[in-house]
Amino acid sequence: MTSRASGGFKEEVKQAWAGKLPERYGLAEASFLDLVSPSLTPGCRILDVGAGRTPVLAPEARPVGCEYVGLDIARSELEGAPAGSYDSFVVGDITKPTPELEGRFDLVLSLQLLEHVKSLDDSLNNIYSYLRPGGRFLGQLSGRFSFFALAGRVIPIGASRAILKWAQHRDPASVFPAHYHHCWASAIRKITPQWSRVDVIPIWGGNAYLTRSRALLALNTAYEHWGMAGNHDNLATHYIIDARR
Numbered sequence: 001m002t003s004r005a006s007g008g009f010k011e012e013v014k015q016a017w018a019g020k021l022p023e024r025y026g027l028a029e030a031s032f033l034d035l036v037s038p039s040l041t042p043g044c045r046i047l048d049v050g051a052g053r054t055p056v057l058a059p060e061a062r063p064v065g066c067e068y069v070g071l072d073i074a075r076s077e078l079e080g081a082p083a084g085s086y087d088s089f090v091v092g093d094i095t096k097p098t099p100e101l102e103g104r105f106d107l108v109l110s111l112q113l114l115e116h117v118k119s120l121d122d123s124l125n126n127i128y129s130y131l132r133p134g135g136r137f138l139g140q141l142s143g144r145f146s147f148f149a150l151a152g153r154v155i156p157i158g159a160s161r162a163i164l165k166w167a168q169h170r171d172p173a174s175v176f177p178a179h180y181h182h183c184w185a186s187a188i189r190k191i192t193p194q195w196s197r198v199d200v201i202p203i204w205g206g207n208a209y210l211t212r213s214r215a216l217l218a219l220n221t222a223y224e225h226w227g228m229a230g231n232h233d234n235l236a237t238h239y240i241i242d243a244r245r
């Protein structure tokens with residue numbers, strides 16, 4: 001899994017110094033969709049929360065007869081998605097209940113949404129209520145104690161947008177304010193007692209922000225190696241939550 005180092009400490013740091021991302025970074029990109037795929041059964045009903053302009057599953061990746069609903073707080077984001085992205089969409093705030101969604105879905109997905117909400121507890125409670133009994137939630141979010149989250153909490157959003165445009169060629173319109181409420185492993189486990197099963201998978205992926213500096217890449221690779229080897233899960237840069245109602 002992506003929370004494991006792909007090579008020895010020296011080997012990974014040496015590669016980073018040469019400007020290469022550790023091998024496990026390639027695995028990280030695939031892992032979320034790999035986890036989703038066993039739940040893609042014909043006719044399944046999927047809710048994509050914080051779906052915005054980019055649904056987690058492109059229309060061609062969906063199973064036959066699937067109903068795919070997008071939910072986002074911003075109508076403009078949903079309307080900015082390519083035509084055919086959603087069978088229908090709901091403009092709504094995941095921290096507030098939407099009673100008409102209750103018990104409707106086999107699978108709820110969210111990619112890089114939950115660090116943006118003011119209450120992770122309320123968001124997860126609402127997601128729970130939108131699932132049918134036995135339904136599954138798979139979400140990926142950024143961690144509160146990652147260096148970029150710590151920096152993002154002191155740097156104004158305008159400056160963050162400029163830095164990410166420079167460091168990652170990110171479109172400034174794709175950078176949203178983040179709160180990181182309860183976004184660390186032990187907090188997530190603590191606030192999800194009603195779920196029948198919860199796996200919180202730590203991901204160490206901070207190097208994607210540092211590709212412009214080989215020294216920072218090497219330093220961060222050493223730090224991530226330490227974090228993974230010591231199971232310092234609360235410090236991970238990202239998490240996947242895989243939970244069953």
Ligand SMILES: C[S@@+](CC[C@H](N)C(=O)[O-])C[C@H]1O[C@@H](n2cnc3c(N)ncnc32)[C@H](O)[C@@H]1O
Nearest residue numbers: 050051052054072073074077093094111112116
């Ligand atoms: C970083 S974008 C991720 C979009 C998409 N999931 C992706 O991976 O490209 C975060 C999205 O969450 C939405 N969002 C932020 N707060 C929200 C909330 N409280 N309820 C629902 N959506 C929210 C934003 O409008 C935005 O579309």
